[in-house]
Amino acid sequence: MTGFAGWQMPLRYRSETAEHHAVRRAAGLFDLSHMGEISVTGPGAGAALDYALTGQPSAVAAGRARYTMICAGNGGVLDDLIVYRLADQEFLIVANAANTKVVQDALAQRADGYDAQVTDRTADYALIAIQGPAAAKILGPLTDISLDGVKYYASHRAHVSGREALLARTGYTGEDGFELFTAPGDAEHVWTALADAGSGDGLVPAGLAARDTLRLEAGMPLYGNELGPDVTPFDAGLGRVVKFDKPGDFVGRAALQAYAEAGPRRVLVGLTGATRRVPRHGYAVLWHGQARGTVTSGAPSPTLGVPIAMAYVDPEMARLAAAGGAGGALAVDIRGSAEPATMVDLPFYRRAD
Amino acid sequence: MIVPDELRYTAEHEWVAIDGTVASVGITDYAQNSLGDVVYVSIPAAGTAVTAGEPCGEVESTKSVSDIYSPVDGEVIEANPEIEDDPGLVNSDPYGAGWLMRIRLADDGPQADDLLTAEQYAELTKEDE
Numbered sequence: 001m002t003g004f005a006g007w008q009m010p011l012r013y014r015s016e017t018a019e020h021h022a023v024r025r026a027a028g029l030f031d032l033s034h035m036g037e038i039s040v041t042g043p044g045a046g047a048a049l050d051y052a053l054t055g056q057p058s059a060v061a062a063g064r065a066r067y068t069m070i071c072a073g074n075g076g077v078l079d080d081l082i083v084y085r086l087a088d089q090e091f092l093i094v095a096n097a098a099n100t101k102v103v104q105d106a107l108a109q110r111a112d113g114y115d116a117q118v119t120d121r122t123a124d125y126a127l128i129a130i131q132g133p134a135a136a137k138i139l140g141p142l143t144d145i146s147l148d149g150v151k152y153y154a155s156h157r158a159h160v161s162g163r164e165a166l167l168a169r170t171g172y173t174g175e176d177g178f179e180l181f182t183a184p185g186d187a188e189h190v191w192t193a194l195a196d197a198g199s200g201d202g203l204v205p206a207g208l209a210a211r212d213t214l215r216l217e218a219g220m221p222l223y224g225n226e227l228g229p230d231v232t233p234f235d236a237g238l239g240r241v242v243k244f245d246k247p248g249d250f251v252g253r254a255a256l257q258a259y260a261e262a263g264p265r266r267v268l269v270g271l272t273g274a275t276r277r278v279p280r281h282g283y284a285v286l287w288h289g290q291a292r293g294t295v296t297s298g299a300p301s302p303t304l305g306v307p308i309a310m311a312y313v314d315p316e317m318a319r320l321a322a323a324g325g326a327g328g329a330l331a332v333d334i335r336g337s338a339e340p341a342t343m344v345d346l347p348f349y350r351r352a353d
Numbered sequence: 354m355i356v357p358d359e360l361r362y363t364a365e366h367e368w369v370a371i372d373g374t375v376a377s378v379g380i381t382d383y384a385q386n387s388l389g390d391v392v393y394v395s396i397p398a399a400g401t402a403v404t405a406g407e408p409c410g411e412v413e414s415t416k417s418v419s420d421i422y423s424p425v426d427g428e429v430i431e432a433n434p435e436i437e438d439d440p441g442l443v444n445s446d447p448y449g450a451g452w453l454m455r456i457r458l459a460d461d462g463p464q465a466d467d468l469l470t471a472e473q474y475a476e477l478t479k480e481d482e
Contacts, residue, residue, distance in 0.1 A: 015444070016415050017390040209389055209416055276393040278413050299415055300392040335411075335418075 005097035007034040016209035020302040026202025027132030036100025044115035052110035056246040075255035076229040126187030131177030138198040161193035174218025219347025273307030274340040279332040292317040362474035365422040388414035396432040426459040
């Protein structure tokens with residue numbers, strides 16, 4: 001167990017490597033109840049969120065979800081979010097645990113003047129994720145809805161093992177999978193039902209450590225590593241979440257427009273290590289011996305069997321490295337020695353289907 | 354957490370078994386459990402002189418990297434040849450097949466008296482938790 005944003009979280013249940021492989025090959029069960037849930041409701045909820053976020057939640061159909069961000073006025077990322085539109089006037093926003101209060105406060109402030117209520121619902125929801133190629137097969141018989149009808153980034157009210165749940169086809173692993181929002185008092189029952197139903201199919205409980213290597217292989221950013229108040233969505237290669245064509249102003253529009261026009265100050269790239277030493281968060285990326293960037297996340301990849309990392313590097317270095325032909329020029333300073341690295345396209349892993 | 358009585362320990366979570374003039378060294382069950390799955394261990398090659406309390410290698414796990422500190426003064430006479438291909442031995446059998454190195458003690462180096470007893474080490478890790 002480990003302390004995480006005020007919650008006691010399982011870093012691993014047994015071997016994090018085994019948990020990682022189980023999610024890639026069968027399925028894993030995650031307790032994500034630490035995630036923040038904020039509801040925004042009322043006739044003006046969609047308009048308030050269009051103003052508060054980089055995306056355009058008012059244009060999302062009820063029952064669908066979007067990955068989006070909330071930025072400061074200067075364009076820096078306050079958090080990355082998933083917004084579920086549950087009904088015309090009801091949105092559920094899932095925020096990172098450490099940022100829930102920041103997001104809640106910003107939303108409340110930005111919704112002022114709109115006919116919308118912003119409510120922190122974190123304590124009202126437990127969140128269980130079942131992720132992996134066997135997830136649908138395991139969850140299907142326990143629900144009263146057809147999972148075939150739940151598309152990627154869609155949500156549906158359902159019962160799971162007889163308990164009410166908001167069932168969403170979302171996740172943070174690069175695999176097919178589902179996230180189940182339940183009442184806290186139902187979570188243990190739902191967890192046990194899934195664990196029992198999936199044990200014959202290779203389902204195992206999986207902790208934060210596996211969650212981190214899974215999302216890293218899938219090239220997904222983590223707030224505090226790839227994202228932060230000094231990073232814009234464009235830096236992270238996620239400019240697509242900024243909807244400049246939506247009507248009206250939104251917080252950060254002018255600053256983000258300027259960043260979009262100026263081009264990125266740095267680019268997020270993927271690296272693989274040529275030795276078994278692992279690039280870690282904060283290590284310098286070297287180009288011909290000169291520091292030209294910084295590793296944001298790194299780990300030994302269980303799926304690829306080599307060290308992988310994401311790093312911010314200056315755009316010129318990225319261009320030169322992508323052009324290739326400079327063998328040995330790219331390295332990571334791993335505690336004082338330059339370990340050779342190769343720049344690769346993100347994500348490191350993409351599921352076949 | 355397993356802390357065998359017959360071994361000596363360091364505050365850096367190594368265990369030491371001294372047999373005559375040779376010390377066998379590994380990391381403790383507490384250490385391997387804290388690190389998580391070990392994926393790579395850098396162990397000094399035979400012939401390397403090591404100094405008590407100084408880093409002489411490193412353990413990479415999924416989540417972190419940690420220095421290995423030599424518990425004694427001396428010269429490495431053998432690095433565990435199995436660890437290169439199967440670093441998971443450090444997790445599965447930290448006091449047995451997962452041993453890291455054998456060190457011939459320097460004549461004037463610190464002896465076992467300077468190391469922690471099992472009881473002292475168990476107390477130390479209790480405070481860490």
